[in-house]
Amino acid sequence: MYTVRVRDHFMIAHSFRGEVFGPAQKLHGATFVVDVEFRSTSLDDNGFFVNIGPATETLHRILGGLNFRNLDDEPAFKGRNTTTEVLARTVFDRLAAAIGGGELGAGGRAVESLRVTLNESHVASASYEGRL
Amino acid sequence: MYTVRVRDHFMIAHSFRGEVFGPAQKLHGATFVVDVEFRSTSLDDNGFFVNIGPATETLHRILGGLNFRNLDDEPAFKGRNTTTEVLARTVFDRLAAAIGGGELGAGGRAVESLRVTLNESHVASASYEGRL
Amino acid sequence: MYTVRVRDHFMIAHSFRGEVFGPAQKLHGATFVVDVEFRSTSLDDNGFFVNIGPATETLHRILGGLNFRNLDDEPAFKGRNTTTEVLARTVFDRLAAAIGGGELGAGGRAVESLRVTLNESHVASASYEGRL
Amino acid sequence: MYTVRVRDHFMIAHSFRGEVFGPAQKLHGATFVVDVEFRSTSLDDNGFFVNIGPATETLHRILGGLNFRNLDDEPAFKGRNTTTEVLARTVFDRLAAAIGGGELGAGGRAVESLRVTLNESHVASASYEGRL
Amino acid sequence: MYTVRVRDHFMIAHSFRGEVFGPAQKLHGATFVVDVEFRSTSLDDNGFFVNIGPATETLHRILGGLNFRNLDDEPAFKGRNTTTEVLARTVFDRLAAAIGGGELGAGGRAVESLRVTLNESHVASASYEGRL
Amino acid sequence: MYTVRVRDHFMIAHSFRGEVFGPAQKLHGATFVVDVEFRSTSLDDNGFFVNIGPATETLHRILGGLNFRNLDDEPAFKGRNTTTEVLARTVFDRLAAAIGGGELGAGGRAVESLRVTLNESHVASASYEGRL
Numbered sequence: 069m070y071t072v073r074v075r076d077h078f079m080i081a082h083s084f085r086g087e088v089f090g091p092a093q094k095l096h097g098a099t100f101v102v103d104v105e106f107r108s109t110s111l112d113d114n115g116f117f118v119n120i121g122p123a124t125e126t127l128h129r130i131l132g133g134l135n136f137r138n139l140d141d142e143p144a145f146k147g148r149n150t151t152t153e154v155l156a157r158t159v160f161d162r163l164a165a166a167i168g169g170g171e172l173g174a175g176g177r178a179v180e181s182l183r184v185t186l187n188e189s190h191v192a193s194a195s196y197e198g199r200l
Numbered sequence: 201m202y203t204v205r206v207r208d209h210f211m212i213a214h215s216f217r218g219e220v221f222g223p224a225q226k227l228h229g230a231t232f233v234v235d236v237e238f239r240s241t242s243l244d245d246n247g248f249f250v251n252i253g254p255a256t257e258t259l260h261r262i263l264g265g266l267n268f269r270n271l272d273d274e275p276a277f278k279g280r281n282t283t284t285e286v287l288a289r290t291v292f293d294r295l296a297a298a299i300g301g302g303e304l305g306a307g308g309r310a311v312e313s314l315r316v317t318l319n320e321s322h323v324a325s326a327s328y329e330g331r332l
Numbered sequence: 333m334y335t336v337r338v339r340d341h342f343m344i345a346h347s348f349r350g351e352v353f354g355p356a357q358k359l360h361g362a363t364f365v366v367d368v369e370f371r372s373t374s375l376d377d378n379g380f381f382v383n384i385g386p387a388t389e390t391l392h393r394i395l396g397g398l399n400f401r402n403l404d405d406e407p408a409f410k411g412r413n414t415t416t417e418v419l420a421r422t423v424f425d426r427l428a429a430a431i432g433g434g435e436l437g438a439g440g441r442a443v444e445s446l447r448v449t450l451n452e453s454h455v456a457s458a459s460y461e462g463r464l
Numbered sequence: 465m466y467t468v469r470v471r472d473h474f475m476i477a478h479s480f481r482g483e484v485f486g487p488a489q490k491l492h493g494a495t496f497v498v499d500v501e502f503r504s505t506s507l508d509d510n511g512f513f514v515n516i517g518p519a520t521e522t523l524h525r526i527l528g529g530l531n532f533r534n535l536d537d538e539p540a541f542k543g544r545n546t547t548t549e550v551l552a553r554t555v556f557d558r559l560a561a562a563i564g565g566g567e568l569g570a571g572g573r574a575v576e577s578l579r580v581t582l583n584e585s586h587v588a589s590a591s592y593e594g595r596l
Numbered sequence: 597m598y599t600v601r602v603r604d605h606f607m608i609a610h611s612f613r614g615e616v617f618g619p620a621q622k623l624h625g626a627t628f629v630v631d632v633e634f635r636s637t638s639l640d641d642n643g644f645f646v647n648i649g650p651a652t653e654t655l656h657r658i659l660g661g662l663n664f665r666n667l668d669d670e671p672a673f674k675g676r677n678t679t680t681e682v683l684a685r686t687v688f689d690r691l692a693a694a695i696g697g698g699e700l701g702a703g704g705r706a707v708e709s710l711r712v713t714l715n716e717s718h719v720a721s722a723s724y725e726g727r728l
Numbered sequence: 729m730y731t732v733r734v735r736d737h738f739m740i741a742h743s744f745r746g747e748v749f750g751p752a753q754k755l756h757g758a759t760f761v762v763d764v765e766f767r768s769t770s771l772d773d774n775g776f777f778v779n780i781g782p783a784t785e786t787l788h789r790i791l792g793g794l795n796f797r798n799l800d801d802e803p804a805f806k807g808r809n810t811t812t813e814v815l816a817r818t819v820f821d822r823l824a825a826a827i828g829g830g831e832l833g834a835g836g837r838a839v840e841s842l843r844v845t846l847n848e849s850h851v852a853s854a855s856y857e858g859r860l
Contacts, residue, residue, distance in 0.1 A: 070260040070549050071581075077453045081345035081361035081402070086246050090253065091400040097345035097361010101454045114482050115545035120588060121486065126397045136355040138345070149247035153202050155293060160523040185203075189341045190850060209849045213741035213757040213798070218510050222517065228755010229741035233850045267753040283510035285466050295855070299794040317467075321737045322718060322761045324516060327467040334813050335845075335855040350642050354649065378746050379809035384852060385750070416601035417598050449599075454586060456648060459599040473717045477609035477625035477666070487664040493609040493625010497718045500728045532619040534609070586629045614774050614834075618781065677775035681730050685771075716781040720780060 078135035105183040117178040152194035210267035237315040284326035306313040365397035369447040381442040416458035474531035501579040513574040548590035606663035633711040645706040680722035688712040738795035765843040777838040812854035820844040
């Protein structure tokens with residue numbers, strides 16, 4: 069199994085509902101350093117599957133839809149807590165949709181699974197991974 | 201599959217028995233920077249499964265049972281080499297027992313597997329992972 | 333010259349005023365991973381100057397005054413942009429005041445200068461350093 | 465499942481054929497920081513499976529066969545693009561052959577699978593993993 | 597003193613002349629992960645001195661003049677070894693010239709000194725720093 | 729000013745005397761990941777000052793004099809606490825002596841100052857720097 073990983077980041081404000089969140093119920097924010105792993109069992113004749121240039125651009129475009137936002141005001145998250153886990157899943161779903169829509173071409177169609185990790189500090193991260 | 205990762209560390213003395221260990225047969229020590237990954241296939245209504253605050257506290261309590269010790273004197277390791285692999289398994293077992301004992305509540309019961317990694321330097325680490 | 337460095341982090345929401353900030357004029361947020369360097373030309377008889385345990389606690393208390401806040405609502409920053417540079421200076425000033433107030437004891441009095449670095453992502457940081 | 469990871473690096477020149485590579489069609493180069501993960505389900509009586517000392521030496525010898533080379537001139541890669549993915553597979557195959565040839569002894573025979581990751585910058589890497 | 601740091605990278609081929617370089621006399625290559633620190637004693641009314649957006653773009657443009665090249669063929673380095681030290685100085689000089697030419701505006705004119713660090717692997721780097 | 733940095737590590741056992749050290753009075757240990765920065769204002773005709781190969785070997789030899797030891801039993805530290813600060817100074821002094829003794833040749837004689845940093849975990853380090 070081959071894996072290609074690329075890194076980017078985004079910066080958001082949000083708050084959480086539920087006593088379990090303690091002080092994180094107040095409006096605060098985070099930088100998420102994002103690692104995306106694309107996986108495939110084979111390479112094409114060029115010696116790769118997903119082209120790292122377009123893959124990086126697609127990731128950057130998707131993170132741009134979250135960057136510099138207050139997620140409490142985003143319709144996509146209405147009624148939900150935007151935990152690191154939920155955001156990892158959101159980036160996964162949007163990347164999967166882009167790949168399914170052909171945005172990464174033949175290389176994208178070779179992607180069998182994705183793992184999206186959001187690093188929120190030097191001591192914590194959350195990931196979502198799944199098959200396409 | 202969702203993964204949540206938290207990081208902490210502990211510092212111990214120990215020695216190894218067996219010629220294969222060369223100079224590490226002498227009493228020396230290590231800092232272990234510990235990454236624990238908790239895995240689950242689903243999130244609860246709050247948008248998470250294991251609560252990162254209590255999970256961090258439980259990990260800190262468990263590492264506190266090893267921190268600032270000479271492992272050669274610890275009954276738990278009598279007659280065994282406390283290699284990085286063995287210590288990764290030890291932290292795994294103690295975390296699994298804490299979760300099994302309900303210490304992390306409903307979120308803990310949602311944990312399906314754990315991976316414990318002990319980073320011993322900038323060039324080496326060992327992990328143990330398994331299902332709960 | 334001796335330097336001791338400790339690391340912690342905090343997570344905030346904020347926005348910037350001024351067209352130069354582009355999309356960062358919108359409410360967003362950041363995780364700041366904070367490195368504080370304490371510097372002294374000499375050690376005491378114990379073999380250190382600032383005690384790393386209390387120094388870490390003092391840093392944690394000071395960052396707790398910023399953590400999980402919307403800095404746009406904090407009186408301390410009224411009328412100012414809370415750029416990474418400004419926040420590095422704020423942490424520096426509060427640490428310097430704590431040391432000046434004797435919070436770190438004799439070891440604190442031996443501190444000749446401080447450097448405070450706020451890492452805002454994997455590709456950017458800002459620092460403030462100065463003599464006490 | 466136990467995993468042991470060791471790190472080393474190598475530095476090469478190469479170029480890629482195919483318009484899809486854009487400016488990387490020109491002769492350029494890379495540092496690859498290499499992480500190898502060895503995996504086994506059990507430990508021996510010493511408390512490990514693969515001995516980290518010889519494993520590190522074997523990895524260093526294998527990377528030495530690539531280090532300080534222009535890969536465009538290496539017969540092993542004739543007619544192929546030496547992408548990060550292809551090189552991860554190459555290191556995997558050479559390590560697998562060394563283990564199969566008994567170079568890591570009984571510990572090597574306990575290795576059930578390998579993962580080889582080549583980090584090419586702070587924002588990109590590629591891996592190949594498989595069973596032995 | 598305030599410091600702002602940004603990170604980018606470039607990938608090149610080169611060889612060294614002189615027996616002292618051993619196997620590095622052969623054509624090989626490197627990824628350089630570049631950290632640039634801009635320093636100033638004061639901030640403007642916006643709360644910063646150098647604008648991190650344009651600073652990042654200027655650095656990227658300058659590294660683009662080195663990226664994906666065989667430095668042995670670059671007239672700028674004719675007759676010289678392109679060691680990490682020499683390349684750190686080169687990036688410093690080109691950034692200093694860009695700042696001197698007004699490319700970073702008023703914020704650039706506030707920059708009093710620069711430090712350019714080229715990380716060539718996980719175990720080695722070289723820097724050049726100086727006043728403007 | 730040019731700086732060249734190299735990294736290596738060592739692993740030791742030790743204990744501290746003095747109530748101020750709390751649980752660290754017990755025999756424990758640490759991994760120290762060591763960064764050494766060599767500084768010079770000029771380069772030689774080869775494009776460097778200190779040769780990174782011999783510099784790395786000298787550092788490795790010096791750390792070998794500490795590695796896999798119980799520092800409580802080392803005559804060099806009799807009656808002293810081997811804090812991270814003291815150990816950073818020790819590595820500095822031994823490197824300075826090696827350079828003074830000509831071990832790094834002409835390049836070593838060009839070294840004007842050194843900085844030695846011992847990283848003891850992901851959240852703490854200590855350094856000693858000085859002129860030669």
